[in-house]
Each structure stands twice: as C-alpha cells, then as structure tokens.
Amino acid sequence: MSSRDHYHFDVVVVGAGHAGVEAALASARLGTKTALLTMSCDTVAQMSCNPAIGGVAKGQIVREIDALGGEMGRVIDATGIQFRMLNSGKGPAMHSPRAQADKKAYQFEMKWKVEQQENLSLRQELVEGIETHHGQVTGIRVAGGTVYHAPAVILTTGTFLKAIMHTGETTSEGGRAGEQSAHGMSGALLNLGFQLQRFKTGTPARINGRTIDFSKCVTQPGDEDPQPFSYLTEQIEQSQMDCHLTETTPEVHALIQANLSRAPMYTGQIESTGPRYCPSIEDKVVRFADKGSHQIFLEPEGRNTLEYYCNGISTSLPRDVQDRMIHLIPGLENADIMRFGYAVEYDFAPPTQLHATMETRRVAGLYFAGQLNGTTGYEEAAGQGLLAGINAALKVAGRDSFVLDRSQAYLGVLIDDLVTKGVDEPYRMFTSRAEYRMLLRQDNADRRLTPLGIDLGTVCHERAKSFRDYEKQVNRARAAITATRYQGNSLEEWLRRPEITWTDAEKMSPELAAMPLSRRCKRHVEVEVQYAGYIRRQEAEIAKLQKVDNVRIPESFNFAGIPQLRYEAREKLGRIRPETVGRASRVSGITPSDIAILMMYLKAGEYSQQPSD
Numbered sequence: 001m002s003s004r005d006h007y008h009f010d011v012v013v014v015g016a017g018h019a020g021v022e023a024a025l026a027s028a029r030l031g032t033k034t035a036l037l038t039m040s041c042d043t044v045a046q047m048s049c050n051p052a053i054g055g056v057a058k059g060q061i062v063r064e065i066d067a068l069g070g071e072m073g074r075v076i077d078a079t080g081i082q083f084r085m086l087n088s089g090k091g092p093a094m095h096s097p098r099a100q101a102d103k104k105a106y107q108f109e110m111k112w113k114v115e116q117q118e119n120l121s122l123r124q125e126l127v128e129g130i131e132t133h134h135g136q137v138t139g140i141r142v143a144g145g146t147v148y149h150a151p152a153v154i155l156t157t158g159t160f161l162k163a164i165m166h167t168g169e170t171t172s173e174g175g176r177a178g179e180q181s182a183h184g185m186s187g188a189l190l191n192l193g194f195q196l197q198r199f200k201t202g203t204p205a206r207i208n209g210r211t212i213d214f215s216k217c218v219t220q221p222g223d224e225d226p227q228p229f230s231y232l233t234e235q236i237e238q239s240q241m242d243c244h245l246t247e248t249t250p251e252v253h254a255l256i257q258a259n260l261s262r263a264p265m266y267t268g269q270i271e272s273t274g275p276r277y278c279p280s281i282e283d284k285v286v287r288f289a290d291k292g293s294h295q296i297f298l299e300p301e302g303r304n305t306l307e308y309y310c311n312g313i314s315t316s317l318p319r320d321v322q323d324r325m326i327h328l329i330p331g332l333e334n335a336d337i338m339r340f341g342y343a344v345e346y347d348f349a350p351p352t353q354l355h356a357t358m359e360t361r362r363v364a365g366l367y368f369a370g371q372l373n374g375t376t377g378y379e380e381a382a383g384q385g386l387l388a389g390i391n392a393a394l395k396v397a398g399r400d401s402f403v404l405d406r407s408q409a410y411l412g413v414l415i416d417d418l419v420t421k422g423v424d425e426p427y428r429m430f431t432s433r434a435e436y437r438m439l440l441r442q443d444n445a446d447r448r449l450t451p452l453g454i455d456l457g458t459v460c461h462e463r464a465k466s467f468r469d470y471e472k473q474v475n476r477a478r479a480a481i482t483a484t485r486y487q488g489n490s491l492e493e494w495l496r497r498p499e500i501t502w503t504d505a506e507k508m509s510p511e512l513a514a515m516p517l518s519r520r521c522k523r524h525v526e527v528e529v530q531y532a533g534y535i536r537r538q539e540a541e542i543a544k545l546q547k548v549d550n551v552r553i554p555e556s557f558n559f560a561g562i563p564q565l566r567y568e569a570r571e572k573l574g575r576i577r578p579e580t581v582g583r584a585s586r587v588s589g590i591t592p593s594d595i596a597i598l599m600m601y602l603k604a605g606e607y608s609q610q611p612s613d
Ligand SMILES: Cc1cc2nc3c(=O)[nH]c(=O)nc-3n(C[C@H](O)[C@H](O)[C@H](O)COP(=O)(O)OP(=O)(O)OC[C@H]3O[C@@H](n4cnc5c(N)ncnc54)[C@H](O)[C@@H]3O)c2cc1C
Pocket: 014, 015, 016, 017, 018, 019, 020, 037, 038, 039, 040, 043, 044, 045, 046, 047, 048, 049, 050, 125, 126, 127, 128, 156, 157, 158, 159, 160, 161, 175, 176, 182, 185, 201, 202, 203, 278, 314, 342, 343, 344, 369, 370, 371, 372, 375, 376, 377, 378, 381, 382
C-alpha cells in the first residue's frame, strides 16, 4: 500500500465498539475500502458493562443482525458460557435468546473477524476532528494532525464524548474505567452545527469468585438444550457455566438511604438522565422504598478469570459505602472487590438529526450509530452500526439506500423511533415498542431479512445456501401437513388446536415422522400454523397502513406553509422533517387530523407550489 493509499478510504468508521465493528464489517463486505479507527486495538468490541448478549427484545435484534450477515450472533455462539431462552413459557413473540459471554474471548473473536476481513484496516488512532467541504464530509483528523480521507464517515464513539466518571465525590475523565475521554469530537460536532445533550449510565462492582460463598446463593444453570443465536451455528458445543442469585437485604437498603447525601445522583453532581429501566441500586431503594430486597445475579466474566459481575447493583456511591454494602449481601460477606462501580456522563447527539439511513441531515456522507445516538445496549448499538455500514457503502457505490420498516424488523422499529421521536432517556428496545411483534419473532428473522441481505450482498454464500435449503425444508413440511389427513382432518387443521404439537402430528402420520426435518423447522411451522390467525390479521393491518405510511414527503416540503396545520404540528414537523407520512404520524403530539391535512397537500401536489422555507 502506498502512503497515499494508507490514508485514503471509501468509508472510515470511528470507534471499534459494538456499533463500529458491525459497521466496518458490513461496509467492507460490500466491497468498500474501509478503515476502522479506534482509541485502542485492545478494546475492540469490549463489553463496558454486563458480560451478556441478548435478552428480551435484544435477542431478537441479534438474530436480525445475524440474518443480514452481521457478526454478533456468530461471535457469541463461539464464546458464550451460558445460554438461555428467556420467556420460553410465554407465547412465541416473547421468546428471547440470551447468553453470558466470556468477555475477553468475545473481544478476541470479534477482533479476529475484523483482522481477517478483506477491504478492512483496523488502526489504533484517536480521532479529533471531522473534515468537510461545502456540507459534505471529506475525512477525519487524528491526534497528531494526520488526515484520513473518505467520502463517508461513520461515528460510533459510544460513551466517550466528553465523558466524566463518578464514584461518590470523586470524578475523573474517561468513557470507561481505565480509558480516556474523547475531547475533540464534541467540539468538532458543535462547530458543524450539531446539537449535543448529556446522558449517564452506570455499572456495578466486580468481585473475585474465590471469595464468594456460593452455598448462600441460588444456582442458575443454563438451558439443557442451548439454542444458538446464529442461523449458521448448528449447535452450541462448549460446556456451560452457572450463574448464581443472591439479593439485597433491609440492612443494605438502610445503609444506602443513610448515604444518599453522598450519591452523585442525589447531590446534584450528576444532572443528566440515566436508563430508567436499568436503575442504579440507590435509585431502586428510593423508587421502590417498600421492597425489602432486590435480586443480584452473580455472573462469571469468563472461563479464564474468577471475576464476577454483580448484575443488579449498579452504583456510583463512594467506595467506602460500596465496600460496606457488598459485605452486607448474603454470600458476599468476605468478597474481595476487584473493581468498584461507577457512573459515567457523556455527550450524545439527539437522533432526530438523522435520516432513516443513519446519515446526518446536516453533513452529507456523515453517519452516526450506537450509543452516540442516545441508545443503550450492545445489541441496539450493533444493529445501528450494521445499518449505517450498509448505507454508507451503498451511498459510496451510488446504490439505493436500505431502510427497514417497522413491520419488517425490530431494527426498523429502533431506527424509526430514533429518527422520528428522538430520545429523552437512554433508549433500549422492548417487545412492547413493536406493533407487529407476532411477525417479528426470533425464530423467523432469517425468513424476514436474509433474502434482503442476499440482494444487498451482505450475506456470504454459505449463509445464502443454508437459507435456501432451510426454505425448501419449510416448504416440504408445510406441503406435508396440508396434504396428510388423519381422522378426516388435515394435519394442519389438527395443529391449529393449541393442545396439539408437532410430536402429536408425527404420531398421527409415520410419513411425517420419517421426514428429515430439523427441530427448528418443526417448531417454526408449528408456530406459524398455531398463530396463523394473528399473523394474518397483522399482515392485513400492515398492508392497509403501508398505503399511507410509505407516502414520501419531499425533502424541501414547507410545513410552515400549510395554514390549516396547528402551530405545534407545523413546528414539530418542520424541525424533525419526517421523510414519510408514516414517520410524520409517529412524531409525538401529531394527531390523525394533522395527517389528514398533510395528506391532502401531498396528494394534490400543492407542496411544489409552496414558497420554500
Ligand atoms: C459504565 C457503563 C455502564 C453501562 N451500563 C449499561 C447497562 O447497564 N446496560 C446497557 O445496555 N448498556 C450499558 N452500557 C452501555 C453499553 O456499553 C453501550 O450501549 C454499548 O457499548 C454501545 O456500543 P457503541 O459501539 O455505541 O459504543 P462503545 O461500546 O462505547 O464503543 C465506542 C468505541 O469508540 C472508541 N472511541 C470513542 N471515541 C473515539 C475517538 N475519538 N477516536 C477513536 N476511537 C474512539 C472507544 O475506544 C470505543 O472502542 C454501559 C456503558 C458504560 C461505559
């Protein structure tokens, strides 16, 4: 590589966290010459907080990332130490895979994937500036002044922008314990006219497992039959490790109450908003004052370490209080604290400044993804990274952009929520955010998305072949249950009864039992038959809504020029500038009558005669 080539790329990704690695891999896999620049090559895909991937709604996102050719699912399958299907006793829309990760093994595996990827260069650099020309990004500047040139740049800087960590009264600069803060970037973004706001998040203490009395805890094993995340993983081969459960006590709560005056969240030292659904222990004790205890999951951080993560007691209390608190917890009386908990405050960029492609409205070719957009969670970050990487590569190649809608994927819900509604607290995914969750199941993400990945070119040959083979298998299974009859009814009719399972159907037909069908295929067809009524209803609803939803609003549309629109609607729509009528309808405070007026103008094409803003 000549020295000129060394600094000239099609796409530059800044930050190799969960968003950055997926962005860079997707871009490179689309044949785009890509650089991944990050503060330290030793922290690629580091889990800043809990050593786990997936969970409710997040597990579905990992499956979707996998179905589109992303890497998170394969890496956790290879390095996970405990696998569980959450909510398996509930309906199929709620089933959510989750795995404990071997934190270091996960990082090494992901770094290995990045290093092996053709068209991708991983470099250790601290990025300090963004280069633009006439509203178009042209590259970035790193510490020392060197410029990397590229027509597309994706920022995935996580919790590192002007980051301040808090433990009690003590504060220090850094996006993660032991790491630095990124200063230049906030200023660079403000100079380009972006708005920034502040959020906070926190993490609990880690303790040495040798000093835990597990006999006082409840053991929590993994599933006997662990299910992989990736559609390409046949089976989880490795052994599983146990987690353990303990809980806080009234003594712990009394100690926290007595020390609230030293908790940065309550002294006013931290003013920014944190994740409401993932509160610190001091927050739980205050908000749920009538509860006598809160659960604590003791989660191993890996196979080759005795470090345990105390899930449930994230805190920014001072060290001496954390010390006393930990030792009041059953099983942790003699625990040796390896790392204390802390909170971190950081800048994020309100995501209403983005198009649905993740490209910023203000600077062409500049994309934002991950926690920088006000989200929280590895999975949400990885999903955004994947979509930003795909879109940046498509744009550089002059191809059409790729946007998923709310009926296709949780990823569609995520991006739509971010760009239309914005965030007033760190955003995480919940199943309740998706209108069509019966369609967006973890078991069918490949059938929803892999064909799109094949068309785009993000999916490798192996995945495309495996998907086509699976489709054939599903079609054979469906044909067999439609054609085979038992006591006057088809097997499909039998399977529609909630009490009849695939195993029952196999007993009714030896031919069906003899068919070489995978367990996944049987379960998949069983679910689709049993829930066919719901699925049809949701599909009909989508078809009806899509007619209006997908009507595009021209970029130059002058909302202020519609006198019939209420002032609030004119102001909000003018500020957020939704790209479709569907997005406009989801902006908070917009009413059906606002949409009816908007539709009238769009249909009549009056917008073209309006004076522009
Ligand atoms: C203390 C703490 C507690 C957390 N608690 C939770 C929690 O309870 N639940 C939860 O879901 N999530 C939690 N998170 C958030 C979770 O870690 C993030 O959601 C996720 O890691 C975001 O991924 P990302 O890729 O956007 O950013 P990150 O994983 O933060 O990665 C950002 C990357 O960018 C690099 N970088 C930043 N700036 C620059 C620069 N200028 N130049 C070069 N490289 C740069 C960094 O080195 C890093 O590698 C917590 C994070 C922290 C730090």
